[in-house]
Amino acid sequence: xxxxxxxxxxxxxxxxxxxxxxxxxxxxxxxxxxxxxxxxxxxxxxxxxxxxxxxxxxxxxxxxxxxxxxxxxxxxxxxxxxxxxxxxxxxxxxxxxxxxxxxxxxxxxxxxxxxxxxxxxxxxxxxxxxxxxxxxxxxxxxxxxxxxxxxxxxxxxxxxxxxxxxxxxxxxxxxxxxxxxxxxxxxxxxxxxxxxxxxxxxxxxxxxxxxxxxxxxxxxxxxxxxxxxxxxxxxxxxxxxxxxxxxxxxxxxxxxxxxxxxxxxxxxxxxxxxxxxxxxxxxxxxxxxxxxxxxxxxxxxxxxxxxxxxxxxxxxxxxxxxxxxxxxxxxxxxxxxxxxxxxxxxxxxxxxxxxxxxxxxxxxxxxxxxxxxxxxxxxxxxxxxxxxxxxxxxxxxxxxxxxxxxxxxxxxxxxxxxxxxxxxxxxxxxxxxxxxxxxxxxxxxxxxxxxxxxxxxxxxxxxxxxxxxxxxxxxxxxxxxxxxxxxxxxxxxxxxxxxxxxxxxxxxxxxxxxxxxxxxxxxxxxxxxxxxxxxxxxxxxxxxxxxxxxxxxxxxxxxxxxxxxxxxxxxxxxxxxxxxxxxxxxxxxxxxxxxxxxxxxxxxxxxxxxxxxxxxxxxxxxxxxxxxxxxxxxxxxxxxxxxxxxxxxxxxxxxxxxxxxxxxxxxxxxxxxxxxxxxxxxxxxx
Numbered sequence: 001x002x003x004x005x006x007x008x009x010x011x012x013x014x015x016x017x018x019x020x021x022x023x024x025x026x027x028x029x030x031x032x033x034x035x036x037x038x039x040x041x042x043x044x045x046x047x048x049x050x051x052x053x054x055x056x057x058x059x060x061x062x063x064x065x066x067x068x069x070x071x072x073x074x075x076x077x078x079x080x081x082x083x084x085x086x087x088x089x090x091x092x093x094x095x096x097x098x099x100x101x102x103x104x105x106x107x108x109x110x111x112x113x114x115x116x117x118x119x120x121x122x123x124x125x126x127x128x129x130x131x132x133x134x135x136x137x138x139x140x141x142x143x144x145x146x147x148x149x150x151x152x153x154x155x156x157x158x159x160x161x162x163x164x165x166x167x168x169x170x171x172x173x174x175x176x177x178x179x180x181x182x183x184x185x186x187x188x189x190x191x192x193x194x195x196x197x198x199x200x201x202x203x204x205x206x207x208x209x210x211x212x213x214x215x216x217x218x219x220x221x222x223x224x225x226x227x228x229x230x231x232x233x234x235x236x237x238x239x240x241x242x243x244x245x246x247x248x249x250x251x252x253x254x255x256x257x258x259x260x261x262x263x264x265x266x267x268x269x270x271x272x273x274x275x276x277x278x279x280x281x282x283x284x285x286x287x288x289x290x291x292x293x294x295x296x297x298x299x300x301x302x303x304x305x306x307x308x309x310x311x312x313x314x315x316x317x318x319x320x321x322x323x324x325x326x327x328x329x330x331x332x333x334x335x336x337x338x339x340x341x342x343x344x345x346x347x348x349x350x351x352x353x354x355x356x357x358x359x360x361x362x363x364x365x366x367x368x369x370x371x372x373x374x375x376x377x378x379x380x381x382x383x384x385x386x387x388x389x390x391x392x393x394x395x396x397x398x399x400x401x402x403x404x405x406x407x408x409x410x411x412x413x414x415x416x417x418x419x420x421x422x423x424x425x426x427x428x429x430x431x432x433x434x435x436x437x438x439x440x441x442x443x444x445x446x447x448x449x450x451x452x453x454x455x456x457x458x459x460x461x462x463x464x465x466x467x468x469x470x471x472x473x474x475x476x477x478x479x480x481x482x483x484x485x486x487x488x489x490x491x492x493x494x495x496x497x498x499x500x501x502x503x504x505x506x507x508x509x510x511x512x513x514x515x516x517x518x519x520x521x522x523x524x525x526x527x528x529x530x531x532x533x534x535x536x537x538x539x540x541x542x543x544x545x546x547x548x549x550x551x552x553x554x555x556x557x558x559x560x561x562x563x564x565x566x567x568x569x570x571x572x573x574x575x576x577x578x579x580x581x582x583x584x585x586x587x588x589x590x591x592x593x594x595x596x597x598x599x600x601x602x603x604x605x606x607x608x609x610x611x612x613x614x615x616x617x618x619x620x621x622x623x624x625x626x627x628x629x630x631x632x633x634x635x636x637x638x639x640x641x642x643x644x645x646x647x648x649x650x651x652x653x654x655x656x657x658x659x660x661x662x663x664x665x666x667x668x669x670x671x672x673x674x675x676x677x678x679x680x681x682x683x684x685x686x
Contacts, residue, residue: 034488035470036496039366039419040195043091044084047191047198048133051077054187055205056248057228059175065152067145073100076188078136079198082128090136093185093192094120096149100139120189138189149186151176151320159322163342164285168321171273172250176320176335178328181367181425184241195365195466197238204231204246211251213271213318215244215331235331237312237464240363245330247318252277258297258310268296269316269333276319276341287341292349293317295388299350302387303380307357308456311463315356317349329355329377347381347397354380362459365466368419371495372472374426375417375435382436395581398440402584405433405500413499413529418469437584438494444582445490445539446480454479469495484557489537499532501525501558501585505542506665507576508681517572519544521565523558535561541579546571590665590681603677605670607656611683616656618642620670620678624649629671632682634664656682 053075062069080090090104094115102109107125114120120138128134144150157170177187185192201219204212208227216235223229251271258266276287300310312332321338326348328335334352339345358376378401386394405412408429415430417438425431443451458467458475469491477487506522521542525535535558542554542565550571556563578587602623607616622628628647632640643654661684670678 035474038468038470039368040468041193042083042195043191043193044087045080045082045090045134045191047078047080047196049079049199049201050188050190050244051079051201051203052188053203053205054246056175057205057207059152060173060210060248061207063154063173065154067143070142070144070150070152072142072150073140074142074188075137075139076190078138078190080134080136082130082132082134085130086127088124088127090122090124090134092120092122092136092138092189093118093182094140094189095185096142096144097186097189098141098143099189100141101137102139103137105135118185140189142187144186149177149179149183151178153322157322162285162339164283166285170321171275174247174249174320176247176249176318177245178323178325178335179244180242180328181370181422182242184244188241190241192241194240194242194363194367197240197363197464197466199234199236200239200244201232201234202244202246204233204248205229206231206248209250210248211253211271213245213247213251213253213269213316213333215239215333217313239331239360240466243329243331243360243363245328245333245335247271247320247333247335249273249320251318256293256297258300258315260301260304266300266310267314268293269314271316271318272338272341273319276338282343284342284344287338288343289319289341292341292343292345295346296349296353298388299353299384302384303354303357305387306380306383306452307354307459310356311361312356315353317352327352329359329373331356331360347384350384351377351381354383357459361464362462363466365468365471367422367425369467369469370420370425371417371431371435371438372467372469374431375437375439378432378436379439382440398437398581401433401436402580405429405437405584406586408433413527414531416498416531417495434500434584441494441538441583442476442490445484450480484539485537493533493536497531497533499527499529501536501538501583502527503540503578503585503587504665505576505578505587505589506681507573507590509573512568515570517569519567519569519573521576523556523563523565525558525561535559536585538583538585540583543577543579544569544573545575545577547574590667603670603672605668605678605680607668607680607682610681611685612656613685614657618654618656618668619652620654621651622647622649622672623677624672626673630654631669631671633667633669 055073059072095118097115099112099114099120102112102122104122104125109122113122122136142150152175153170155170155173159168159170162168182192184190200215202214205228206212208229212231214233216233218231219234220232221229252274253271256268258268270289270293272289276289278290279286279288281288282291304310314332316333317336318333319336319338319341323337326337326345329352340348354377355373358380359373364370364372382394382397385397412429415424417430417435420427420431454476457479458472461475462471473487473491502525504524504526508520510518512518537557537559539555539557544552552569554565554567556565576589580587604621606619608619609616618630625648629644630642632642663685666682666684668680668682669676
């Protein structure tokens with residue numbers, strides 16, 4: 001389509017306190033802001049710190065992966081602050097392990113308690129007072145029998161065929177942890193809940209030649225007798241258990257930097273197998289880590305421009321294989337699938353980096369709120385493309401998210417973003433694609449000048465903490481108290497409910513004096529489902545196009561299931577569209593005439609009765625003799641010829657009975673010698 005002439009001016013991307021010229025605003029309904037109850041189920045304590053010691057020497061020296069080969073010993077010293085009165089025991093999460101010893105503030109608990117199910121209950125020697133601090137030292141033996149929490153693979157393990165037909169195997173023995181959502185309990189006793197963030201120190205013993213990648217900063221690397229090396233990683237800012245990680249293998253390790261204009265810099269630590277470090281091949285036939293990571297400094301620059309300064313002491317990536325996922329945003333040390341090193345996973349790398357702000361700096365407080373993490377990082381993929389390539393690349397990515405979401409039909413019409421079933425926690429159409437659109441719609445609703453400062457304020461208010469969906473709502477309301485759509489309405493319909501608007505637009509055009517036209521459009525919302533709002537209150541922009549390139553934008557907030565819009569235009573609207581780039585929706589528009597009916601033709605066309613129930617009558621008048629055709633056009637533009645013949649000047653009546661038509665609104669067109677001389681609407685009810 002050629003560039004259209006703009007009549008009304010582009011719709012501003014910022015919040016409009018007053019209607020702009022040529023753009024009409026209908027104010028939506030308002031609802032009070034009332035916080036929903038929290039879903040956090042707090043235990044009567046707060047973990048302040050984990051000091052974890054893992055002995056992986058034998059684990060990595062062995063060559064097999066049987067249950068006996070997977071055994072390792074660990075000690076977790078957990079500092080907790082008591083938050084409630086009359087606490088007589090501390091309940092932790094622990095699975096697939098034997099507890100060897102337990103002390104509380106140095107006092108042994110004899111015999112040491114053992115996990116029952118996934119719970120480890122430690123009786124306290126005395127009842128502490130609220131605000132008291134306890135130090136729990138738990139020595140344990142991990143006994144996982146499968147790859148859950150702790151993943152272990154031998155050197156030479158066959159993975160499969162690569163994209164170039166190459167045989168892919170594990171290059172070196174590897175052990176790594178993967179805890180999201182609640183698998184940290186399989187490799188350490190802990191409070192395995194995302195709301196409870198704590199400082200973490202992780203000490204790992206490994207055989208000589210093995211490298212260890214983990215969270216925070218590498219405080220120390222020292223050699224012990226017998227060729228044993230100890231790595232000490234310390235994260236000085238709080239971290240939830242699902243973001244704690246340890247990866248160990250015979251890695252090649254190097255450091256690069258993201259350098260800011262002010263001279264400060266962020267270290268970028270990379271861990272990959274030696275054959276994967278670099279290659280002249282950039283076709284994807286071979287692994288090439290330096291090529292795959294080439295854009296990370298620019299990605300960090302982009303995200304700092306949107307979200308603010310990178311919040312941690314370093315960023316890193318450790319490649320693992322096999323891996324059931326593309327990447328996992330472990331705080332400061334993302335775990336990625338080795339396949340990404342082939343150089344075709346730029347958006348995956350961008351996604352995980354963005355999580356360091358949306359997911360790590362501010363973590364979801366419960367798994368009900370996982371959309372905050374995954375939607376934010378998915379939307380950030382489009383932000384990276386926008387920063388690197390422009391708005392068209394951003395919109396293209398958002399369209400792909402729309403397609404991915406709609407591919408989940410009809411299931412997505414019953415699955416809200418908030419509180420998905422655990423089995424569908426990472427269901428891509430909703431948790432990732434639709435959630436990305438929620439961020440996008442918030443941006444469009446407010447405009448960049450309001451939205452990005454509000455988003456940065458939200459992250460600052462919950463910095464190094466966790467947040468629920470209601471915290472984002474309240475933070476936005478604090479910064480933008482009067483949005484076009486009330487905050488409670490927006491979140492109730494897009495986050496707490498399922499589905500999306502399915503709109504049908506039925507236009508009717510009448511000629512007025514002075515080359516102006518009266519346009520009436522019926523906006524009908526047709527979405528259905530027990531979890532779907534009957535009405536989505538959202539700003540929509542109707543776009544009217546003329547055959548000579550004219551364009552007019554009309555902005556309205558829908559607030560009823562069926563809503564009429566009426567306006568006058570200085571041109572005949574050849575076609576009508578909607579701002580589908582701003583709102584996640586499906587739209588069908590009953591077609592208007594491809595060209596304006598011949599002025600003064602004297603042709604008349606009508607349908608009786610309206611609506612037609614099974615049978616009706618078409619009446620038309622021909623101003624002259626000629627070749628006649630009657631056709632019906634449905635809302636998708638599909639044409640059906642009802643009648644064709646040569647007709648004499650005069651008046652005609654035809655019976656109308658098409659029982660196979662679906663109920664709906666159609667357009668009836670009268671053609672005379674190849675010209676459309678009259679149109680009317682046909683409301684059909686079989």
